Amino acid sequence: MKLLRDTWLLFQRQILLMWRTPMWLFFAIAQPVTYLFLFTPFLQKALVPMGAASMKDVYNIYVPGLLVVMCFYTGLFAGFGLLAEVRMGILERARVTPVSRSALLLGRAARDVASMLVQCALITVMSFPFGLTVPLPNLLFAYVLLTVIGLMATAISYDIALTIKNEGALGSLLNTIGQPIALLAGVLLPLAIAPVWIQKLALLNPFSWATNSVRALFWGSLSDPVVWQGTAVVTVLAVITVILSTRLYSRNVS
Amino acid sequence: MIEIKELRKSYRSKRRNGTTTVDAVNGVDLSVAEGEIFGFLGPNGAGKTTTLRMLATLLAPDSGQARIAGVDLLADPAGVRRHIGYVAQGGGTWDEVTAREELVLQGRMHGLAKAEAQQRAAEALAAFQLDEYGDRWCKTYSGGQRRRLDIALGVVHRPKVLFLDEPTAGLDPQSRAHMWEEVRRLRAEGMTVFLTTHYLDEADSLCDRIAIIDHGRIVAEGTPDQLKQQISGNVVVVGLGGPTAQAETLLKDKPYVLKLETEGEDALRLYVDAGETAIPQVMRELTDGGVALSTIALHRPSLDDVFLTKTGRSLRES
């Protein structure tokens, strides 16, 4: 109960801070919007092997990938905000109070995930005029999945940030690992059109499972086995990474 | 209220040529009475912050014991946290929130209900004279206002003991005076205040008792007056208006000079048993030796003299 109360308390504070500095939203959606308007129109021919017969199909294949990559990148860079707060001494101040240690981290993570969902919603809404169609139950389920994916990416970022504790090194590291993970998740182009060895390699990438699930949902098949498989993979990993990061956080923020 | 025994902490840091160990706090024993303003005086790097962070449960000691408000630090850190407030050297507030919002959050983090936290925040703003700026963003605050807010945040839950790390470092004289008043007010309300400082005048005029720390060890402890009395005799400062070498040679072996230091380029600082009789002797010696002197003054020893005799260095220089 205390954990929930404290998490809610810190979540509210984090949301307030975001509300007061709305510039983040502009930067957060500038890139996906660019992709949506300038990159997607190129894709029709490329996506024919995936069954894309029309521009509408292209959006149905491409938008889910875009949403996953957005959650992935926004989450991956969440560690910076965490380290900034450590540097500002916010944490020291909070740690002398009896507030729950895990809540300090979870309140932040909840904020990071909430901001991702706002970005996702904007991109989804902008895609409807281009012919994106997705049944409502599938869309809702996809958002649940995106929440878990975002939470996992955020927790991974926190884990790395709390381990290396250096904002400069964190930037280079995330850029280095972010690119291959995103490509191997098939977010820009579906892995179905990739060489076999890349498809095999992608099986090791949880984000690839996530992309496949979200894409299947947007394609309209709630019952496709890849949906529950992907959901299981990201849920298990999200739980593990979140627990790990709260552990790291309570132990090592001294 | 605070009892510390043999507290130790060393840091290991990796360098290119292997690891080095810094004994940041090297066996500190202290006791602080209830309702006291206790000052921890020492140069940068002496181990003040490290000690304070250990007492505030932020850092685990390597060894040693401490009891704060009757609660054992190692056995029950959460219990200690209920009785203490801690204000870090660098504060710790977000930029885009107001003082009132920070105070409410702080109260809520201490477990208060919303209405009560709001009530306390309003009281704190009034008590620390932040009413006027209470609803402005923290990033617009002056150094003094920000520091007052830091302290207000540290006491919103009415702790018995308040730890203040360098409360006035970098403040202008007026803000410092204001801050001293706030600290005295807290003592008047019954709080025990443990602060660190590297300012001599702050230790001297604000603190009831002080401990001087250097290289992680306490080198002296007592009221400022007791410490100054430990330095036998007085200090005579001789202004020469020029090089000091010749005067130094003349005076350094005289039986009434206990210790001799240069002060700046053109003055000498003599520690003597009795200033009143030393002054005529010094003047005669220098005149006979053909050295002109421009000023001569008798000082009561300062805390810096205490520091100097205990460590061989001046706090002003380190």
Ligand SMILES: Nc1ncnc2c1ncn2[C@@H]1O[C@H](COP(=O)(O)OP(=O)(O)O)[C@@H](O)[C@H]1O
């Ligand atoms: N995190 C740390 N890692 C390594 N050395 C440290 C760390 N923090 C402090 N030190 C060293 O410990 C000593 C005492 O530091 P500190 O307690 O901050 O002194 P003060 O507050 O009196 O200026 C210094 O030599 C400082 O360099």
Ligand SMILES: [Mg+2]
């Ligand atoms: Mg310090």
